[in-house]
Amino acid sequence: xxxxxxxxxxxxxxxxxxxxxxxxxxxxxxxxxxxxxxxxxxxxxxxxxxxxxxxxxxxxxxxxxxxxxxxxxxxxxxxxxxxxxxxxxxxxxxxxxxxxxxxxxxxxxxxxxxxxxxxxxxxxxxxxxxxxxxxxxxxxxxxxxxxxxxxxxxxxxxxxxxxxxxxxxxxxxxxxxxxxxxxxxxxxxxxxxxxxxxxxxxxxxxxxxxxxxxxxxxxxxxxxxxxxxxx
Amino acid sequence: xxxxxxxxxxxxxxxxxxxxxxxxxxxxxxxxxxxxxxxxxxxxxxxxxxxxxxxxxxxxxxxxxxxxxxxxxxxxxxxxxxxxxxxxxxxxxxxxxxxxxxxxxxxxxxxxxxxxxxxxxxxxxxxxxxxxxxxxxxxxxxxxxxxxxxxxxxxxxxxxxxxxxxxxxxxxxxxxxxxxxxxxxxxxxxxxxxxxxxxxxxxxxxxxxxxxxxxxxxxxxxxxxxxxxxxxxxxxxxxxxxxxxxxxxxxxxxxxxxxxxxxxxxxxxxxxxxxxxxxxxxxxxxxxxxxxxxxxxxxxxxxxxxxxxxxxxxxxxxxxxxxxxxxxxxxxxxxxxxxxxxxxxxxxxxxxxxxxxxxxxxxxxxxxxxxxxxxxxxxxxxxxxxxxxxxxxxxxxxxxxxxxxxxxxxxxxxxxxxxxxxxxxxxxxxxxxxxxxxxxxxxxxxxxxxxxxxxxxxxxxxxxxxxxxxxxxxxxxxxxxxxxxxxxxxxxxxxxxxxxxxxxxxxxxxxxxxxxxxxxxxxx
Numbered sequence: 001x002x003x004x005x006x007x008x009x010x011x012x013x014x015x016x017x018x019x020x021x022x023x024x025x026x027x028x029x030x031x032x033x034x035x036x037x038x039x040x041x042x043x044x045x046x047x048x049x050x051x052x053x054x055x056x057x058x059x060x061x062x063x064x065x066x067x068x069x070x071x072x073x074x075x076x077x078x079x080x081x082x083x084x085x086x087x088x089x090x091x092x093x094x095x096x097x098x099x100x101x102x103x104x105x106x107x108x109x110x111x112x113x114x115x116x117x118x119x120x121x122x123x124x125x126x127x128x129x130x131x132x133x134x135x136x137x138x139x140x141x142x143x144x145x146x147x148x149x150x151x152x153x154x155x156x157x158x159x160x161x162x163x164x165x166x167x168x169x170x171x172x173x174x175x176x177x178x179x180x181x182x183x184x185x186x187x188x189x190x191x192x193x194x195x196x197x198x199x200x201x202x203x204x205x206x207x208x209x210x211x212x213x214x215x216x217x218x219x220x221x222x223x224x225x226x227x228x229x230x231x
Numbered sequence: 232x233x234x235x236x237x238x239x240x241x242x243x244x245x246x247x248x249x250x251x252x253x254x255x256x257x258x259x260x261x262x263x264x265x266x267x268x269x270x271x272x273x274x275x276x277x278x279x280x281x282x283x284x285x286x287x288x289x290x291x292x293x294x295x296x297x298x299x300x301x302x303x304x305x306x307x308x309x310x311x312x313x314x315x316x317x318x319x320x321x322x323x324x325x326x327x328x329x330x331x332x333x334x335x336x337x338x339x340x341x342x343x344x345x346x347x348x349x350x351x352x353x354x355x356x357x358x359x360x361x362x363x364x365x366x367x368x369x370x371x372x373x374x375x376x377x378x379x380x381x382x383x384x385x386x387x388x389x390x391x392x393x394x395x396x397x398x399x400x401x402x403x404x405x406x407x408x409x410x411x412x413x414x415x416x417x418x419x420x421x422x423x424x425x426x427x428x429x430x431x432x433x434x435x436x437x438x439x440x441x442x443x444x445x446x447x448x449x450x451x452x453x454x455x456x457x458x459x460x461x462x463x464x465x466x467x468x469x470x471x472x473x474x475x476x477x478x479x480x481x482x483x484x485x486x487x488x489x490x491x492x493x494x495x496x497x498x499x500x501x502x503x504x505x506x507x508x509x510x511x512x513x514x515x516x517x518x519x520x521x522x523x524x525x526x527x528x529x530x531x532x533x534x535x536x537x538x539x540x541x542x543x544x545x546x547x548x549x550x551x552x553x554x555x556x557x558x559x560x561x562x563x564x565x566x567x568x569x570x571x572x573x574x575x576x577x578x579x580x581x582x583x584x585x586x587x588x589x590x591x592x593x594x595x596x597x598x599x600x601x602x603x604x605x606x607x608x609x610x611x612x613x614x615x616x617x618x619x620x621x622x623x624x625x626x627x628x629x630x631x632x633x634x635x636x637x638x639x640x641x642x643x644x645x646x647x648x649x650x651x652x653x654x655x656x657x658x659x660x661x662x663x664x665x666x667x668x669x670x671x672x673x674x675x676x677x678x679x680x681x682x683x684x685x686x687x688x689x690x691x692x693x694x695x696x697x698x699x700x701x702x703x704x705x706x707x708x709x710x711x712x713x714x715x716x717x718x719x720x721x722x723x724x725x726x727x728x729x730x731x732x733x734x735x736x737x738x739x740x741x742x743x744x745x746x747x748x749x750x751x752x753x754x755x
Contacts, residue, residue, distance in 0.1 A: 156623060165582075167578065195609075196608065196741075198611040198615040203615060203616070229737065
């Protein structure tokens with residue numbers, strides 16, 4: 001028997017286990033939503049340091065796991081081992097470790113646009129098939145996910161949503177079916193035409209509401225104007 | 232309805248063209264609405280004679296219209312008619328577009344017409360004699376030759392509807408009937424005062440306008456002199472299908488040759504704005520579709536232009552495929568276009584729906600083209616001022632047309648849920664979005680949701696006001712730079728002069744471009 005190892009007595013053992021059980025029960029009751037330490041304190045009236053100890057112990061025993069929640073990124077979130085975090089916690093398919101997987105989304109968007117460009121006119125199914133065949137994504141994308149990406153391209157004004165007329169370029173698509181076309185004559189990522197107001201300093205100025213003809217902020221004193229006219 | 236900065240721009244223009252006194256009277260009418268002479272004197276604190284002179288200048292230049300409201304007779308009193316004066320905001324703002332109007336005429340007609348229009352724009356309104364005298368002063372030829380040339384130019388301008396007879400000096404507005412008042416009240420519930428004033432300005436302008444038969448008609452001296460005007464009258468009436476009401480004409484022209492000489496003529500701003508509206512529609516379609524589609528659209532506009540009753544026509548008169556083809560092949564660009572290509576272009580033009588098809592008839596959806604252009608302008612501001620994420624959110628809300636909750640917006644635009652409210656708040660604070668709070672009692676606690684929306688009408692007014700603000704800023708900067716230039720003239724620094732030239736070019740072209748955008752939101 002090692003003199004260094006101090007074995008806890010039987011009485012203290014059962015107290016810790018008892019609390020661990022309570023904490024685990026609270027966490028388990030939250031199923032795929034999990035619970036933060038703050039929520040656990042609300043449910044079982046036990047001192048913070050005991051809860052912390054229990055969490056540590058349960059983690060080491062692999063009875064619970066830590067998960068990232070997009071709702072309360074500051075607080076740590078725990079879940080019983082047998083559950084998978086719900087999309088409300090993870091944020092859904094597009095979230096990784098509690099943050100948006102922007103890189104993945106951008107790659108998908110560009111690939112999607114290129115498929116639509118190649119097909120001239122594309123239906124959602126057509127785009128989904130093309131993406132699958134090109135193995136852009138290691139995980140299989142659902143039709144809904146493809147739709148979300150395509151809709152984001154519409155919002156970027158890179159792609160427009162149209163209804164098939166059944167003739168001309170829509171010949172192979174049933175009449176009335178929603179399909180997508182690339183917009184205009186610019187490549188991927190090209191910005192839309194600059195508007196008249198947006199092409200002068202006033203159009204992009206965050207202070208326009210405070211700018212007055214004779215005020216401290218005026219077209220005569222304006223630093224943005226000075227820069228714009230600095231030939 | 233003039234926005235706050237719209238009024239400031241108008242006042243700035245009048246100050247630059249006619250001085251402070253005239254601008255003071257003009258501003259008073261713009262801010263207070265129609266006033267009598269006495270009321271204007273009271274508000275401006277100028278003398279009666281000063282106000283009268285200012286009003287005369289403003290009326291001469293079509294910036295103010297006098298009118299009388301018919302008063303009902305009560306308790307045996309004699310009916311009183313007090314002359315009121317109303318500022319015509321649109322006509323004031325048109326003053327900074329005169330170069331665009333002259334450009335339209337120079338592209339369509341000869342130099343004599345351009346000179347004539349320039350004179351009318353400079354002087355506001357002129358009689359035939361005044362126009363001839365002006366032409367004589369610069370020529371060595373005989374009076375008759377000049378008069379003929381001037382008349383010829385006037386007829387060309389009238390045929391194209393670029394000039395018109397001036398309106399009546401003081402029309403009488405009849406009181407609306409009880410039914411009309413009730414209908415107006417129902418329609419204008421949300422913006423009562425604004426609606427009423429707009430209606431009054433429109434009513435005044437309508438009441439003052441000459442009849443369509445007379446508006447573009449020049450009765451020449453030779454025709455009037457012969458047989459008391461009952462002979463064939465020189466037809467400068469161009470509008471097809473309009474019945475010539477000779478009796479009505481005679482009653483209006485019963486005065487004879489002498490009175491015809493004092494008829495005043497002025498530029499017809501409406502026709503110029505129509506031309507610019509068509510041009511803007513074509514420019515917009517050009518950025519999206521190929522040359523064939525643009526040529527077809529142009530042809531449709533040419534064919535239906537004269538049937539447009541008002542500038543803000545929503546749809547053109549329907550045309551058959553063969554009529555469109557006939558019009559297309561008349562133009563230089565369309566000479567070699569085949570019938571099938573025209574048909575294919577019409578299909579192209581249906582997506583987005585610039586042209587609507589209905590039973591083999593096609594009509595241009597002007598309203599749609601203008602709306603799309605307005606959306607693009609507003610979206611461009613959002614993109615440059617607030618960034619790509621805000622741009623996506625704005626487009627989502629603009630396209631959906633109804634309230635959306637914060638998280639839904641975050642999901643659809645692929646923006647972090649924590650960042651989304653910050654961006655939406657910024658847009659809301661600057662009046663680009665509307666916001667509503669929704670409280671829902673959940674299982675354990677009260678939850679608050681924020682809902683967001685783009686209100687197109689409010690947005691349009693707000694963007695227009697920002698545009699007027701920017702236009703005023705540009706004018707101020709132009710004046711400032713020109714002051715700088717005056718001080719630099721004595722210093723022979725080529726580089727500096729070069730810089731000033733570039734500055735003048737940039738500011739000038741920006742003003743023109745911004746004015747196109749103002750017309751897009753206000754006049755088209």
